[in-house]
Amino acid sequence: MPRINQLIAFVDDAVPSARLVEQADALGIRLEPLTGHVPVLPVPCVVVGIASHERVLRGLQAPSCGFVEWSLSDGLPLSPSCIEHAALGGHVLSLNTRAAYDLDAANLFTQALAARFPHLDPIIGDIELALAEGVANAIIHGNLGIGSKMRNDLQGFAKFQATLSSRLNDADMTFRRLEISAVPRADSLLEISVMDQGDGYDSTAQMGRSAEIEAKCGRGLGLIRQLAHQVEARNGGRCLVMSFRSPPLLNQR
């Protein structure tokens, strides 16, 4: 990946860890300690640190372009794709699975998009529902590896709930990353990606499938196809890219 020289990451800690500094150097981004509010700068910036509701909000609100969770304990690298999307003028959110579940990542991200791109208002409801479906799929089926067949009846649902609780407490699974990014593209398209670190799925088969009206599972992708202008699965189903045609040209920041 090419070095990015147009992005500043603000870190909650006054003295960032050596490993984080090393990762930032490799990506070509500048690290600055965050004291109080994120300053208004001529280059994009994101907030990096351990996730909490307040920190994530601070990262998602202008002038910051996103929040990237980073902690020494989870051993994960500073997310290159999120950094790249933020440097391109997009909006990003990268959390581990537990934080994404607890903080309602889709809702927070939709609010951030609505605030940054007010002219999306006529389609923000479509974006919210499609993003919620994408994030739920990425968490449940992707990072937590739970199949969708379980929820067909009450007994299955109870089993599903027990499995979900158990896997949310499994460190290997909850440290898996969920990443959301929104990048304005040409032709008034807003490209929203949801990435997980699960096992992926047969995207060709799943994308062509339409849910029955009575279905109690497997509706998500069908709904997303109805709501988005274009939908594509990449990286073996680990990355869902949804494009929305926005009313007039996106006004960045």
Next chain:
Amino acid sequence: MEISTVARDPLTYRLSGRLTYKDNEAFSAVIDEMAGQSHARVFMDIAHLDFIDSFGIGLFLVAAEAAARSGNTLVIQRPQGSVSRLFRLAKLDSILHIEGTEAPQQAAHQPGTPARHGLWVSPPADLDDHTVRIELAGRFTFTDHAEFETLVATLGTYAHKEVQLGLSGLDFMDSAGLSMLLIVRDELERLGATLSLHSPQGKVDQLLRLASVDKVLPVIPAAQA
């Protein structure tokens, strides 16, 4: 939920976090303490209460009744955000003494404000001998299994009845929420009961239409509900 005594005269408690069925024990201790007061106003500041479920609302009602039996008045102060909205939806302002409530437009969801407010399920209201009405409010997504289970736990009492689910207070629902409603319908049908959905608004109405749910479940729009 955390509950602390911030003043003795008048007796004032501060509640913060999430008030749910798990908080029965802590709340019961407070009710006992209030009973020791005599002809006093007892205050509960809930400005920092982020979430309350139907069980939590029941606890407030029990506390108010217990206070009244001792000749005291329970005053609930400063409900905020989704808690304030649910108080209004449940019409608790006509039953409880509530001070410092947000105006409705302030309580509405605003971009940038704390976002997590899950599903709220009202206690059932008997419209007649055969019809039960339950209101849903807040956001109903794949994370709301626990609250959904409280609804499911009551289904056995609705055999051979018509169950109406009011959706006018529901801001958002995803396909997992929809799936849970279909499970409720299946369970009710097994009990010889029926389910209908009433007054869906905005994004919830959009989801029901996109998923063609009206073909398998009666959906009554607001104008007819």
